[in-house]
Amino acid sequence: MSAPLRLGIAGLGTVGIGVVDLIRTEGALIAARAGRPVKIVAVSARDRARDRGADLSAFAWEDDPVALARRGDIDVFVELMGGENGPARAATEAAIAAGKDVVTANKALLAHHGQALAEAAEAAGRVIRFEAAVAGGIPVIKALTEGLAANRIRRVMGVMNGTCNYILTRMESAGLPYEAVFEEARQLGYLEADPRLDVDGIDAGHKLSILAALAFGTRVAFGAVELEGIGRIAIEDIRHAAELGFRIKLLGVAQMTGRGLEQRMSPCLVPADSPLGQLQGGTNMVVLEGSAAGQIVLRGAGAGAGPTASAVMADVIDLARGTRYPTFGVPAATLAESVGASVAAPAPYYLRLTLQDKPGALAKVAAVLGDAGISIDRMRQRGHSEPTAPVIIVTHKTTRDDVNHAISRFAATGVVVGETVAIRIEAV
Amino acid sequence: MSAPLRLGIAGLGTVGIGVVDLIRTEGALIAARAGRPVKIVAVSARDRARDRGADLSAFAWEDDPVALARRGDIDVFVELMGGENGPARAATEAAIAAGKDVVTANKALLAHHGQALAEAAEAAGRVIRFEAAVAGGIPVIKALTEGLAANRIRRVMGVMNGTCNYILTRMESAGLPYEAVFEEARQLGYLEADPRLDVDGIDAGHKLSILAALAFGTRVAFGAVELEGIGRIAIEDIRHAAELGFRIKLLGVAQMTGRGLEQRMSPCLVPADSPLGQLQGGTNMVVLEGSAAGQIVLRGAGAGAGPTASAVMADVIDLARGTRYPTFGVPAATLAESVGASVAAPAPYYLRLTLQDKPGALAKVAAVLGDAGISIDRMRQRGHSEPTAPVIIVTHKTTRDDVNHAISRFAATGVVVGETVAIRIEAV
The missing domain is CATH 3.30.360.10 (Dihydrodipicolinate Reductase; domain 2)
Incomplete structure (x- = not known):
């Protein structure tokens, strides 16, 4: 069996302690599947004195996650602190600069700085893995x-x-x-x-x-x-x-x-x-x-110590096995600039509006929708005893713009009171 | 970009042609993600003359899949013939012996010869991948x-x-x-x-x-x-x-x-x-x-050309990226001899039996179940006009042996006619 894969773990909250526990309880299984032992060398967190219910005495302690990230005796920097900036970002950048692979559960960091981190990692010949950043234990x-x-x-x-x-x-x-x-x-x-x-x-x-x-x-x-x-x-x-x-x-x-x-x-x-x-x-x-x-x-x-630790360790085991490819699956330089669609694709909408109980009220609402190019799939008005009544409308496919336009016209009908609710119906 | 990964595909049925089509239509995308082009070099099937609705003229043809498996110009042998023995087994063994990695959709081959093939592959420093063998397009x-x-x-x-x-x-x-x-x-x-x-x-x-x-x-x-x-x-x-x-x-x-x-x-x-x-x-x-x-x-x-080809190509892309680990996740020599449990874990059972409409009939059935140590969770007897009536029983947790024992005693009650159906209820 090859040399151990050596981890430095920054962040000892629920997930960090979950990873420590998982390696402690399933170390043999993990080593068998990874083809080599996986070993925690050093850890870092804000408060060393805090009782976390786990024995950390076998690991070196760093107060500063950046110092942890730069340690010569770790292969993989495991970032479990969270936050899009601050120590998480600084330590991740330091780890890459120091030639470490990175495993992170930090969705905010990747959502805000994913491109820059991917480019830095590739320039350094390192990889960033983040299974735990999305949907917890689901791979x-x-x-x-x-x-x-x-x-x-x-x-x-x-x-x-x-x-x-x-x-x-x-x-x-x-x-x-x-x-x-x-x-x-x-x-x-x-x-x-x-x-x-x-x-x-x-x-x-x-x-x-x-x-x-x-x-x-x-x-x-x-x-x-x-x-x-x-x-x-x-x-x-x-x-x-x-x-x-x-x-x-x-x-x-x-x-x-x-x-x-x-x-x-x-x-x-x-x-x-x-x-x-x-x-x-x-x-x-x-x-x-x-x-x-x-x-x-x-x-x-999608969350919790066990599921998230499972995802973190899946990435670690992949690295131990030698699996390596670019952060977002293809080289960062080839990722296209994201051109955002300004308008969502058309969909049916659910509308709830409050109608005054006057003759012809529904017809006025229907006319406004028709003028906005919105056709009605279903409409429901409940029997009621009050002077106003909720009306539920399911439209055929339309756009949010057309829906908003129609809603803005409802006031002028004199029969729609209060706010109209519109919620998209997604075809799944 | 690195040198192409060269495939030899044996079997040009639905799945084989699905793989050919997928590489033809998505070759650029696959190359971007794999980090190198994936190229079909040679193919093999039983009947060369058959019209398969795909242009195969760019690929070398082999009548014999074993010859295909041994070609010097392929890196990966893709086995899509099926069958637990015969050409699929012979060609897979030949591919491993010739130093090729193998991607297969063949569940029967692996179910019967998985251990021997895994050992042979590891001895030769090759890997066998089989995402397509289980549940089609689901990874x-x-x-x-x-x-x-x-x-x-x-x-x-x-x-x-x-x-x-x-x-x-x-x-x-x-x-x-x-x-x-x-x-x-x-x-x-x-x-x-x-x-x-x-x-x-x-x-x-x-x-x-x-x-x-x-x-x-x-x-x-x-x-x-x-x-x-x-x-x-x-x-x-x-x-x-x-x-x-x-x-x-x-x-x-x-x-x-x-x-x-x-x-x-x-x-x-x-x-x-x-x-x-x-x-x-x-x-x-x-x-x-x-x-x-x-x-x-x-x-x-779980099946079909597209989903199965997707799974085959996921394995191929993994190989192109350099992902390699033992066939069953750990070295074949460390896999434990499977000691089969002779008795399934206890579970509730659904029973359907046909009862003669006699006083005390249900009590007799209940007594047999009680004697067998089986307790009843729910029982239903429908109103009926015939001399016999179906009775549905849901038991508490019991074993198949106890259920079978009870069923064998039903005949002696004189009130149960015909066959009794027993189906396990699985807690999912």
Whole structure:
């Protein structure tokens, strides 16, 4: 058996300790599969004194992750600190400059600096691996970059933030409003320290931008992701969607269109009986559509110590076995500048509007939609006793622009009151 | 860019032509991702004159696949002929002896001769790759061998024969008996030339034995797979199962137990609302349960030219990139002799028996079950007008032996007529 592969681990939170535990408990198995032992040489974290429930005495300690990254006795720098800048970025750059391979779980870092890091790594003859950065324990980076390497990718979709999916699922099952479930999730410790990373779709958007770069051979472009969070999803929309046979998911979609690369992370209606629609709670799902393989669906735990450590160690074992290819699957210099599609592809929309109970009210709404070029697939108005009533409309395929245009005209009808909700229906 | 990777393709059926087409249409994309061009140098098939709808004029032709395998101008021998012996085996052995890497879609070959081939390949410093041998376009070999490489695998499950799943799904949706749907499937061309490979679970059993070897580090042992086909599944069992919230699937299960390796490919009841239960038609699904990653579900097309060619080319691209590790993930010499578990782990069972309408009949059946140590979870007897009536029983966890023992005692009760059906209920 060859010489050990020597790791330096920066960051000893849930995931870092998960990796330490995994190597401790499954070291023999990992060595057998890797063809050589995998050994932690040194670790780094903010607070050396903190009790992390793991014996770290066999490892050298560095207070400074940059110093860890430069150590002469490590082969692979494992970055598990997180954050798009600061120590994570500095240490990753230092590791590459010092000739180390890098394994990272840091989606924010890659979403913001992926191109520069990939170029630096290739110039130094090093590789960056990041299976743990997207969808936790699901080997989706591998499936996309290796398993479907002979495919032109048509579309990538996914539910990639377990916390948002937990909130939406729980709103439906318990009939609770967003604010109440958000508070529950906070108390359960499901939310990031800055919850906007979860509920505004930023974390999931980071992941989508990484998948899009891999899928379409473009430079990672998080800034071009159309982001919309779940904070405005009302319990009545979840109920109306369910009655129509849909569920609302925070869904990421990336596809190459005639107008450029479309990247969206936003609430969408999906059929309740589709694999995405059936996804409950904190589980993640990624759907890959390949020109040859067709639709591949991957499902599993998107977070947690075990699943994320599993993904980190898959990358480490690949490196131990000698697997090496460019960060985004092709040389960084050949990645195309990402030209963002300014308009999303047409889709049906779900509309909820509140109508005054006047004769001809529905006809006025229908006329506005017709004038905007939007045709109606289904319309529902519930029996009611109040002077206003909710009306649910499912349109045929249209654009967000046309929908917004129609909504702006509703006020002038004199029969639509309050805000009109519009949510895209994604064909999955 | 490096020198081309040169392929020799033996077998020009659906899959072989699929690979030729994929390289022709996506050659530039494949070269970009592989880091070098992938080039077909020579091909071989039984009948040179046959029109295959593809231009093969640029490739050298060999009538004999063994001669193809030995050509000095190929790097990788791509075996797409099929069959556990005969030309496929001879040519694969010849390729290894001649120092070629091998990519194969041949599950039967690996299920029967995987250990010997892996040893020969390692002795020659060559690798054998076989993503296309299991679950078509789904990168499940990669997920198991690489993606979950840091996991102790708890259980592998799967629906891996699309034809059987089509037949079972169609029986339920159309309310047709097995024989009628079998005939439909034959006319649609869904069945192998020898349909027993499909409906007796042999093809799926081959796949399961390969996954089990990868998952548990054991020598592939197809002979130890407990095989039961779908030919005896009655439409009334599908109906009763549905009423109880289950679907019947030809389900493969491999798990390491205290009594050895359990490998089963047999009809099972699974919850209708589980991912496996929801799988319709010809789609495949594999469930991997890892100690760290938890449950990973993979779903996609299990057959067809595109999906299978996608898997073949994923292996080829891996080889072009320089990815190399032993055939079953660890050195062949370290694979443990597979000690088969003689008895499957306990599970609940579904029983359907026909009872004479006599006072105390149900009590007699219950007494036999009680004597066999089997406790009853649910029992259903339908209102009826005939002198006999079907009774459906769901047991608590028990063993197949205890079930068989109880069934053998039913005759002596004088109230059970005809055959009693017993189907395992798998917790998924």
